[in-house]
Amino acid sequence: MRSYPIINVSADISAWQKPVLWMLASFTCLLSSCNKPADEVAPQTTTTSVSNANSTVDNWILENMRDYYYWNDKIPANPDTTLAPSDFFDSILYAYDATLRPDGDRFSWIEESADQLAAELSGESKTTGMEFTLYLRSSGSSDVIAQVLYVLPGSPAATAGLKRGDIISKVNGQGITVSNYASLLFGDISTYTFGLAQYSNQTIVDTDVTKTVTTAVFQENPVFLDSIYTVGSKKIGYLVYNQFVPAPNGSEGSEYDNQVDAIFSKFKAAGVNEMVLDLRYNPGGYTSSSANLASLLGKGVDASKTYFKESWNATLTPYLTKQYGSDFFIQKFSTKAQNIGANLSRLYVLTTDMTASSSELIINGLRPYMTVNTIGTKTVGKNVGSITITDDSGKIKWGIQPIVFKSFNSLGQSDYSSGFTPTVEVEEPISLYPLGDTREALLNVALSQITGSAASARQGISANSFKMVGSSIQRKAGGSQMFKPIKKLNL
Incomplete structure (x- = not known):
């Protein structure tokens, strides 16, 4: 995600509101640090120093979430700021539960690298250059196949000759299963040798065809x-x-x-x-x-x-309306x-x-x-949107993508x-x-x-009998995005 000139909240609205890149369902508001000072996070070696480093990041997360999070009134009063930042972030969310919190949060997320988060939101990532759907190979089976949905022109996958509809049943010689597909397909692997299968007589049949692909940083x-x-x-x-x-x-x-x-x-x-x-x-x-x-x-x-129109939390709404x-x-x-x-x-x-x-x-x-x-x-x-919050001092490397508004069309x-x-x-x-x-x-x-x-x-x-168990697209920059980069708000 790209950054924009920083405008203080007291600035005239015409100077920044309309140039703002409004974007929903993962609405990224490049809130570079949101004017929250951060202490230097130095390498730590002891349990106490690690806990202190966590607290520095966790308190930065907490301050920003209390200001901007759509459900900020649901954040625990005294969360444990010694947790690892990703665990801490999860602990303060008003998490979705079909029974207890049907109106809860399904979409906020955190990444250890703010730079990587920004790149992914702009379509750049280290990738093979293809997206795929995962299916159980047959009813009741624990074996999995990956079917290619599309291949990006000029990408490593395209160069290797992969195309839409190809069926992958093996990765680096291993059969794909429900227990290993995450590590085989989404792990820290640079070179993949994909073993292909084909659909014949309503059955998936392995072939001797393989395609070798080396990942690269690629802009989609x-x-x-x-x-x-x-x-x-x-x-x-x-x-x-x-x-x-x-x-x-x-x-x-x-x-x-x-x-x-x-x-x-x-x-x-x-x-x-x-x-x-x-x-x-x-x-x-x-x-x-x-x-x-x-x-x-x-x-x-x-x-x-x-x-469309937006509804923000009760803390920010009167403030933003006044300004x-x-x-x-x-x-x-x-x-x-x-x-x-x-x-x-x-x-x-x-x-x-x-x-x-x-x-x-x-x-x-x-x-x-x-x-x-x-x-x-x-x-x-x-039907909700997020903003990207980063630390513009560069001392805290994390980036958070919290839900901050709900969207409505012109009829409400x-x-x-x-x-x-x-x-x-x-x-x-x-x-x-x-x-x-x-x-x-x-x-x-x-x-x-x-x-x-x-x-x-x-x-x-379709009479498709294959049960879908996931998709690479669900892992793209958090899986579902609607974000709005807005200029820095000094609260």
Whole structure:
């Protein structure tokens, strides 16, 4: 995540509010230290000194959480500040419990390296360059397979010849199981030799094919694919967008947002009158990029219309209102020359249980302005946003990503904490066509809905018998993001 000029709370709102990169469902507010002084944390060797070092970091965490955390009134009065920072952070959360705390926190997280956190939120990480879903190999089995969902162009995985739909059953000669998949696929490994399998006669069969991949620090471009399909009088725009990121890590620009603008300029010039937005693998990101995309899609939207509103904790709300006025809590659309909303009567969004945060913000934020149909499976249900808090002195290396607000659309609706149920339910099958191929399961159903050839709202459900046990996407920068980098607030 990139940093921005620091503005004190007493500064005029016009100097910082609108340039702020609003981003939901993991809304990162680069609160570089939030004006909290920190003592130097030196290498420690004794139990007492380790405890003192923990206390320094823990007290920094506690001060910031008491100011900014959405559930700050639920933080324990006297938490144990001798715990390791990650354990301490977990101990003060108002953690979700289906029975005891159904309104609780599912999304705040902490990382030992603030620099790494910032990079990951901007799409840069050490990676093979592919994302995958994990399935049990068969019913009742403890064996696991990893199916490749997509491969980033130019990445190590792409160079090795891996592609969407490939099935991995072994890593470095070991079969993948429920007990070892985390260490084999997400451990500290630099070079992987993947043993491939294939789907034949409803069974997974190992092959002799292997692919060797060495990880590298790689910047993901979230703009994965765009196409235009012509069916009769229908000009159908299609965009696969995998993370809400305005620019590469280290850039203060808007390179990726500009690419999205250029695609919609092409859509508009081609007369696109139907739109399929593919967010099935998009866990969220910057609210600014979400607002940019929504401003290109929305019907009748411009800079005078509300995209979403925020609710903060009772401690900060009156303070921020006094300093900046009620507009602090409102994100407007932008007036975009590339907007195609005037030609659209509806929008189709492709979703899975990996679709979260700023992706869900698109659905909720546009529904007051147009019909938004979803195709796929239920989304994550993240209607809250976070900020990134770091220590600008550099003495404390940790970064925390606490939930600090809840989002509402212009009609005051925020009732999707359990996810958006699809308008048309479709599961991805074990046999995958390339993204953008009109035979691909979710896209095919969307095209059928648009052209009127779909007979039933549930006709696309897959008979996939493989039980999903996880996904690499759930580990991307916390798994589901909606964040808003805001200038430093001196409280």
